[in-house]
Amino acid sequence: MTLYAGTIVDTPGDPFTGDPGDALAEVGALLVRDGVICARGSVAALRAEYPDEPVTRLDGGLLVPGFVDTHVHFPQIRAIGGLGMPLLDWLERCALPEESKLADRAYAREVASEFFDGLIASGTTSALVFGSHFVPAMDELFAAADHRGLNITSGLVLSDRILRPDLLNSPETALTDSADLILRWHDRGRLRYAVTPRFSLSASDEMLDVCAQLLGKGVWFTSHINENVAEIAQVAGLFPGARHYLDTYLRHGLVTERSVLAHNVHPDDAELAALAERGASVSHCPTSNCALGSGLFPLRRHIEHGVRVALGSDVGAGAGLFLPKEALQAYFIQQLLGPDGLPLTPAHLLYLMTRGGARALGLEDRIGDFAVGKDFDAVWLRPPAGSTLAVNLKHACDTTDALARIFALATPADVASVWIRGVSDQAPR
Ligand SMILES: [Zn+2]
Numbered sequence: 001m002t003l004y005a006g007t008i009v010d011t012p013g014d015p016f017t018g019d020p021g022d023a024l025a026e027v028g029a030l031l032v033r034d035g036v037i038c039a040r041g042s043v044a045a046l047r048a049e050y051p052d053e054p055v056t057r058l059d060g061g062l063l064v065p066g067f068v069d070t071h072v073h074f075p076q077i078r079a080i081g082g083l084g085m086p087l088l089d090w091l092e093r094c095a096l097p098e099e100s101k102l103a104d105r106a107y108a109r110e111v112a113s114e115f116f117d118g119l120i121a122s123g124t125t126s127a128l129v130f131g132s133h134f135v136p137a138m139d140e141l142f143a144a145a146d147h148r149g150l151n152i153t154s155g156l157v158l159s160d161r162i163l164r165p166d167l168l169n170s171p172e173t174a175l176t177d178s179a180d181l182i183l184r185w186h187d188r189g190r191l192r193y194a195v196t197p198r199f200s201l202s203a204s205d206e207m208l209d210v211c212a213q214l215l216g217k218g219v220w221f222t223s224h225i226n227e228n229v230a231e232i233a234q235v236a237g238l239f240p241g242a243r244h245y246l247d248t249y250l251r252h253g254l255v256t257e258r259s260v261l262a263h264n265v266h267p268d269d270a271e272l273a274a275l276a277e278r279g280a281s282v283s284h285c286p287t288s289n290c291a292l293g294s295g296l297f298p299l300r301r302h303i304e305h306g307v308r309v310a311l312g313s314d315v316g317a318g319a320g321l322f323l324p325k326e327a328l329q330a331y332f333i334q335q336l337l338g339p340d341g342l343p344l345t346p347a348h349l350l351y352l353m354t355r356g357g358a359r360a361l362g363l364e365d366r367i368g369d370f371a372v373g374k375d376f377d378a379v380w381l382r383p384p385a386g387s388t389l390a391v392n393l394k395h396a397c398d399t400t401d402a403l404a405r406i407f408a409l410a411t412p413a414d415v416a417s418v419w420i421r422g423v424s425d426q427a428p429r
Helices: 043-049 087-103 105-121 135-148 171-185 205-215 229-238 245-250 269-278 286-291 299-305 323-336 346-353 355-360 388-394 399-409
Strands: 002-010 025-033 036-041 055-065 067-073 124-130 151-155 191-197 220-225 259-263 281-284 308-311 378-381 415-420
Touching: 002 043, 002 399, 025 043, 036 043, 055 388, 055 399, 067 259, 067 281, 067 308, 067 323, 067 355, 087 105, 087 229, 105 124, 105 135, 105 415, 124 220, 124 355, 124 415, 135 151, 135 171, 135 191, 151 220, 171 191, 171 205, 191 205, 220 245, 229 245, 245 259, 245 269, 269 299, 281 355, 286 323, 299 308, 299 323, 308 323, 308 346, 308 355, 323 346, 323 399, 346 355, 346 399, 388 399
Parallel strands: 002 055, 067 124, 124 151, 151 191, 191 220, 220 259, 259 281, 281 308
Antiparallel strands: 002 025, 025 036, 055 378, 378 415
16 A cells, blocks of 8 residues: 555535635545555645555645546647638548558557556546547557556547548448457556547448447447537538437437547537436537637536536647636637636646546546545646746745646646556656
8 A cells, every 4th residue: 555645626516506715625635555545634644544554645736636637639649730611621631631541550559558558647547538540540549558457438430421432431340340349448457448429520320220229238429519610510511400419310210328429619508408418428629610710619508508618638639738718718718608617726727637527427436536445547737846836836825826827837847747547658857
């Protein structure tokens, strides 16, 4: 066992349903055995109770739960930074040419390695990963995630129209290829499978029907929705009988409590009501929405309808893998919305990128905070001495203030150490 001592902060409460200040908790020590938290409390209390256990001191900075990224594209790790285009142009010019390269298994293996190295260096220990269009690339992704012990949900991306031909699969091969991948990887260690049509723009009713057949196997579902007005208009044209974008998924039974839909920047009230009724979650991707000019996410309307919301980096359209940057951008967007915005506190921001993500992925009984019995997935944010963040932390008046300064200033360079189910991925710097 190991006793970790420091300033340890999490959000056992939900800041969106109660007083945000009450959602935040701080303790001085955690006791971890075999990767699982078995006690939390003050240093004095835990040392008195467990006098023989070694103590790891985390002096300075904050220890927070491992981040949960609910929308990130692994094949796009080499395609970040394509600015100046709306969604459909960006897909055609930046994202999809890169995704085609993953047909080469050796290339996909390198990309998977770069992707997970980047995630861990950014403090992300759990993710719903938008996969590749190619089966061997998915085998490489799952193998790499398993090797690193990460909590990963992912699946083969399915499309049968509109995209470049090399990225298309037929509904028949989509069914057999996905079923094989589910058998190989779903529920293996910390891995799970997610049925993943790219979006209904590139998936016919026949393909969405295949997705429904696969969902019967107890796996997850993810896709995109309501990201960009031109995209929404095209989807409406392709599904003339649909009431709205969500209906293209709803009428195939694809919207359940195991569904996570990315973006939803332009929903109507009926869509929000249907998402809430079915317990589905929305992944809000703030820097992507801003980079592509997709729009300002209506968080208040989601929360008022009772829709679960978490954060996604949406790399490569997003501006990097570091979720505190997404949280900061989420805060900015709500400020810019004026009276329609939902003012976010540091407790909201921490919740969105940890416990909120765990709840969206149905993992709240295992990760997302430091409750006893949960996996010890953790990030020690401790800036280098003399950095502007270090100066600001020194002058923070309390933990909430310290968190605010971290959201304003932190970068991956401030990630001093990451634990994945109790295993430290890097020696503290
Ligand atoms: Zn995306």
